[in-house]
Amino acid sequence: MRRGSLFIRSFWGAILLMAALVIGISAAALMRGHPVVACILPPPAPQIHEIPETRLGQMIRAAGEAAYHAQALRLDDLLASAYAPAYAGIPAYADFHYSLLGEYSELGAAALGRMGEGMEQRLFPDLAEGLQRVAADLDHGFLDTFRQTLDRQVGTELAASDRPAVLGDVTRRIQEDAIARIGVTAPVAVAMTLAAQPAIKVTAALMAKKLATKIAGKAAAKGAVKATGIGGGAASGAAICSPGGPIASILCGVGAAAVIWFGTDAAIVHLDEYFNRDEFEAELRAMVDENRDAVRAEMLAALNARRVATEDFTFREAAGSAR
C-alpha cells in the first residue's frame, strides 16, 4: 500500500510538474515582445507583428494574381521581339524561293522529304532560343512582381500598426518560403521547352507541305513547256552547227537544250514572282501569326499554372474544381 501510495504521488507529481511547465512555457511564449516590466530609458523595442496565416494566404494569392497579370501584359511585346527576325526573314525567304537556286534547292529538299527542316532553318533560325529567352524573362518578371507585391502588402500591413513594428519570425519564414517556392514551381521556361520547339517544327512542316504541293504543280506545268521548247531548240542547234561535223552538231544541240531548260525555268520563276509573290509572303506571314498565337496561348497557360501554384487548396475544393 505504501509502495502504491508512493507511485500515485509520483505520478500526480509528474503530471502537476508538467502542467506547470506547459503553463510556464506558454506564458513565456505569450510574453515575448510584451515585457512585464516597462523600460523607460531606451526607446520601446519595435513590436513583433505576426500576420495571421489566413491573411498571409490572401496576400500570397493576390501577389500571384498581380504577377500573372503583369507578365500577361508584357507577353505581346516580348513575343513581338522574339518573332521579329522571323517576320523580317520573310522577304529574304521569298527572294530565295523565287530564284533558280531556291527552286532547285526546294525541289531537292521536297524529294528527300526534308523541306520542313530547311524551312525551319531559313525562316525560324533563332526562334527557339528567342522563345526560351522570353520564357526566362517571364519567369524572372513573375518572381520579381510576386516578391515586390508581397513585400508591399506586408509593408502596408506593418505600417498600419500603431507602433513601429517588425515582422515576426513565423510570418517572415512563411513569406520567404512562399517566394522560394514560387521561384521553383512550374517555371514557364520548362513548359516552353516542352511546347515551343514542337510547335515550331509543326508550323515549319505545315508550311513545307503546302509549298511542296505548289512546287510539284509548278514543275509539272513547266515540264510540258520545256518538252517542246527543248526538242525544237536542240534540233535547231544541231542544224546550225551541222557544217562542223556530227560531234559539233551534238554539242550545239545539248548546249541549246540546256540554255532553253534554264531559260524557261528562269522565265517561269520570274513570271510566278510577278504574279504571286505578295500572296506567298502573306501566306507565310499568316502561318507565322498562327504559330505566334499558339505559343502565346501556351505561355499564358504556363503563367496561369504558376499563379495557381501560389494557392493552397482543400481536397473538397479540388474535387469541386475537377467537376
Place this chain on the structure above:
Amino acid sequence: MRMAAAIFRAFVVMVVPLALWRLAAPLTGWAALALLPLGAAIWWGIYHPLRSRRQAELAVAILPGARLGRWLTGRLGAGINATLGVLVALPVLGWLALGGKGPVLVAVAVTGLLAGILSITATRLLSATLTRPYARLAGQRIGSGIAALAGLAPLVWITWAVIPVPHEITSASLSDAMSAALAARPAGDGWPGEVMGLFAALDTAKLWLAAQYREAAWVGLVFSIDAALVSFVAARSFVAVLEFTRMIARARE
C-alpha cells in the same frame, strides 16, 4: 459528478504530457520523456482490466492447488497486450499532438471525452448483468468503439474539407514530397524525431496519393483508414487513461 471528475482527471493526464511534448519537441529529443507518464497510464489502463478478466476465467478453468496455477496468472498475456497498445498509441498520439491542426485536435479531444462517458455508462449498464471484470472490459470496448465510429465522420470531413493542402504536392514527385516532409519534421533530430519522421513520411504519402488521384472515389478510403486509426487510438487510449485514474482514485479511497 463523480463521472465528470473522473473524466476531467483523465483529460488532464492525457493532455498535459501531450502539450508538453508539443511545446518541447522542436527544442530537444528529451521532450519524449513527457510521454512516459502517459505511456504508463495507458499501459496500466489496458493491463489491469485484461488481467482481471483473464484471472476470472482462470479461476473457473484451473483446479484449486494445480501446479500450473502458479504460472497461468493472466499477467503475461495482459502485459503483452498492454505493451503492444502503448507501442501503437504513444507514437500515434505523439504525432497527432505534434502535427495535428486545430480542428483535428478538437475532434479527437471530443472523441476521447465521448469514449470516456460512453464507457462509464456502458460499464454501469452491463454491471446489472455481468460480473465486474467482464462488465468493465466489455463496457470499455463498447464505449470506445461507439465513440471512435462517431468521431470518424467529422475527422474525415475535416481532413477533406477544412485542412488546406500545399499546392506544390500536386506537381512534386512522391520522393520529393517525402524528402520535404522529412526535412521539415517538427520533432528535430534524435530518435523521437526519427519516429515522427516515419509518421511525417506516411502522412505526406497519404496526401500525395490523395492529391494525385483527387478525382478518384477510392481516395475517400485513404482518408477513412487514416482517420479510423486516429479515432480508434484516441478513444481506446482515453478509456485506458480513464481506467487508470479511476483505479488510482479507488486506491486512495
